[in-house]
Amino acid sequence: MPDPSSEIIYQLKNVARVRQSNGYAFSLRVPSLRIQRGEKIALIGESGCGKSTLLDMLAFILRPTDMDGFSFHADGANAVDIGAAWKKRRRNQLAGLRKKHLGYVMQTGGLLPFLNVHDNINLSRRMLGMKDDGTVQTLARELGLSRHLHKLPSALSTGERQRVAIGRALAHRPAIVIADEPTASVDPFAAEKIMSLFIGMVEEMNITVIVASHAWRHIKQLGLRRLAHHTRKSPDGRMTETVVSG
Amino acid sequence: MLRQKRQILSLASRDYFHEWQISICFVLALAAVLGPMMVLFGLKFGIVGSMIEELVEDPLKREIRPVGSGHYDRVWMDKLRKRDDVAFIVPRVRSIASSLSVQSEASSRILHLEVIPSASGDPLLDASLAAPVGMDRVVLSASAARKLMVSAGDELQGSLVRTWRGRKERVVLPLKVVAIAPATAFKRDGLFASVMLVEALEDYRDGHAVPSMGWQGTAVTTERSYTGFRLYARSIYDVAALEDSFIRSGIEVRTQAADIETVRRMDNTLSAIYWAIALIGLGGFSLSLGASLWANVDRKRKELSVLRLVGFRTGEIVLFPLLQGVYTAVFGWGLACGIYLAAAWSINAMLAPQLERAQKVCRLLPEHYLIALGITLGAALLAALLAGMRAARVEPSEGLREL
Numbered sequence: 273m274p275d276p277s278s279e280i281i282y283q284l285k286n287v288a289r290v291r292q293s294n295g296y297a298f299s300l301r302v303p304s305l306r307i308q309r310g311e312k313i314a315l316i317g318e319s320g321c322g323k324s325t326l327l328d329m330l331a332f333i334l335r336p337t338d339m340d341g342f343s344f345h346a347d348g349a350n351a352v353d354i355g356a357a358w359k360k361r362r363r364n365q366l367a368g369l370r371k372k373h374l375g376y377v378m379q380t381g382g383l384l385p386f387l388n389v390h391d392n393i394n395l396s397r398r399m400l401g402m403k404d405d406g407t408v409q410t411l412a413r414e415l416g417l418s419r420h421l422h423k424l425p426s427a428l429s430t431g432e433r434q435r436v437a438i439g440r441a442l443a444h445r446p447a448i449v450i451a452d453e454p455t456a457s458v459d460p461f462a463a464e465k466i467m468s469l470f471i472g473m474v475e476e477m478n479i480t481v482i483v484a485s486h487a488w489r490h491i492k493q494l495g496l497r498r499l500a501h502h503t504r505k506s507p508d509g510r511m512t513e514t515v516v517s518g
Numbered sequence: 519m520l521r522q523k524r525q526i527l528s529l530a531s532r533d534y535f536h537e538w539q540i541s542i543c544f545v546l547a548l549a550a551v552l553g554p555m556m557v558l559f560g561l562k563f564g565i566v567g568s569m570i571e572e573l574v575e576d577p578l579k580r581e582i583r584p585v586g587s588g589h590y591d592r593v594w595m596d597k598l599r600k601r602d603d604v605a606f607i608v609p610r611v612r613s614i615a616s617s618l619s620v621q622s623e624a625s626s627r628i629l630h631l632e633v634i635p636s637a638s639g640d641p642l643l644d645a646s647l648a649a650p651v652g653m654d655r656v657v658l659s660a661s662a663a664r665k666l667m668v669s670a671g672d673e674l675q676g677s678l679v680r681t682w683r684g685r686k687e688r689v690v691l692p693l694k695v696v697a698i699a700p701a702t703a704f705k706r707d708g709l710f711a712s713v714m715l716v717e718a719l720e721d722y723r724d725g726h727a728v729p730s731m732g733w734q735g736t737a738v739t740t741e742r743s744y745t746g747f748r749l750y751a752r753s754i755y756d757v758a759a760l761e762d763s764f765i766r767s768g769i770e771v772r773t774q775a776a777d778i779e780t781v782r783r784m785d786n787t788l789s790a791i792y793w794a795i796a797l798i799g800l801g802g803f804s805l806s807l808g809a810s811l812w813a814n815v816d817r818k819r820k821e822l823s824v825l826r827l828v829g830f831r832t833g834e835i836v837l838f839p840l841l842q843g844v845y846t847a848v849f850g851w852g853l854a855c856g857i858y859l860a861a862a863w864s865i866n867a868m869l870a871p872q873l874e875r876a877q878k879v880c881r882l883l884p885e886h887y888l889i890a891l892g893i894t895l896g897a898a899l900l901a902a903l904l905a906g907m908r909a910a911r912v913e914p915s916e917g918l919r920e921l
Contacts (some may be wrong), residue, residue: 324919333827333914364831371829378918382824386531386536396828401521424536440828 285341375441548850553857577641603756609744723870806902815905
């Protein structure tokens with residue numbers, strides 16, 4: 273096995289997503305991006321700059337409009353050509369990768385309203401046929417959700433729901449967790465607590481994490497690597513281009 | 519992948535019952551269209567069905583009788599008997615010769631009975647009872663049996679009178695009652711006898727000898743000609759064609775074809791009206807079911823996006839709305855059956871005094887319920903499948919952020 277510190281998990285070359293509507297054009301370009309196993313990546317910027325677009329592409333739920341190379345190394349050795357999978361419309365292959373290797377925390381919940389907290393956290397584990405080994409209970413305890421396990425999401429506060437979403441993203445021990453502004457909808461004090469808890473947990477589990485946020489100060493303290501990006505607007509404001517590198 | 523299919527089905531069920539208020543609305547919307555359609559069909563089926571049944575059950579409606587008297591021979595009769603659309607045919611002799619005075623031990627009266635030629639399989643007689651055979655076994659009409667105070671198994675004495683070579687003669691004919699005909703079959707005083715016996719009565723009256731009975735007379739009849747016949751078509755639907763074939767061969771006949779035609783035309787008219795309403799109803803029904811299932815998938819886009827995000831395959835995602843469609847179809851159908859049964863019961867109870875015995879104005883056969891279920895399931899699955907496929911085609915990142 274190669275040195276884990278240099279093990280690459282994502283490798284992107286000239287990946288872009290261009291969207292045009294009503295005469296406005298938005299584009300997100302990634303000339304080159306490598307993410308290594310165990311890295312903690314932060315994507316900082318105001319809303320509308322394309323953070324979610326990049327995260328969705330990294331989660332294989334948004335198809336890049338252009339790509340020279342997009343490979344994903346799930347378990348070190350085998351590289352999966354994501355670009356080819358998109359081009360050949362292998363949606364189920366991508367779904368299989370998400371199921372096994374990915375956890376995703378959305379800005380607001382993304383929980384299934386008809387499942388209680390326990391079943392929401394257990395969703396991916398059940399899909400993978402993983403045994404009930406107390407993982408859900410342990411996660412719930414760490415996330416302070418033990419007494420809510422049998423409640424439906426509608427009975428929880430926003431912060432509690434975000435913690436359930438974190439639990440669901442981690443429960444099946446994925447290789448990567450992607451979080452899109454996971455604390456944007458809770459108050460700043462709770463946000464810092466949840467973010468610290470989240471980063472602490474992925475560190476402990478040695479999970480690669482990519483998190484988007486607009487608050488850098490706190491993230492910096494948690495030791496995340498910031499992806500450099502800059503956003504340009506054309507003088508008439510009709511074109512927005514964001515270039516990410518790292 | 520079976521595990522994931524089971525899991526998505528269980529998720530769809532939990533969602534359906536979690537959102538029970540909305541599910542009830544879908545079920546009600548479906549039953550509100552399907553229930554009345556079932557009542558409508560039940561009425562059409564019940565009304566026309568009982569009219570047709572009445573026609574089919576009544577042998578008199580299948581009878582074809584010649585007008586006046588003619589000359590028919592045995593060969594011609596046999597040819598008719600072989601036709602598929604003829605259920606029963608026996609020859610008739612001159613009406614003047616087909617009567618008999620009868621006396622019983624129980625009653626002092628002498629009754630003058632009309633003699634009706636018959637045989638086994640006579641539609642007027644009860645098929646489960648014995649048929650008239652030979653020279654002595656006969657069936658009495660209900661009114662004759664009442665007047666003679668006899669029942670099946672009793673003996674009778676027939677008496678036959680003729681004037682032959684200037685002398686008045688009389689023979690006595692011992693008879694045995696093997697059955698009593700149903701009261702509806704023949705209203706007058708009558709005696710059903712075998713063709714052989716009827717022929718013997720005619721021969722005796724005409725002065726011919728009847729060797730089997732030991733009756734004297736002129737030479738035995740060899741070439742017999744009949745004046746008429748009793749003919750019943752196989753079913754009411756064969757009457758018109760038979761009538762045509764008689765008319766073509768120059769025999770004037772009287773039938774109930776006009777009556778039958780009226781009912782059939784009514785059936786056609788009612789069927790046309792029903793199908794017009796049913797097609798409009800079915801259109802509305804499919805649209806309402808399709809629209810509600812389509813809307814449901816649209817409403818569920820967020821949940822379906824989450825399911826795609828966590829890695830369910832396209833084929834599994836489609837199962838989600840599909841199962842919910844099945845639930846709506848089955849529950850809606852069940853409720854519609856309930857609505858139908860309640861409506862049918864009230865309609866039948868309301869009209870019961872005006873109906874004969876077990877007649878029902880509104881009724882459905884078990885297969886009709888199943889057909890209704892099949893149509894409902896088909897429409898529901900189609901709508902849910904189309905909507906589900908559309909949902910599965912949308913890029914998974916879309917719809918996610920709405921949550």
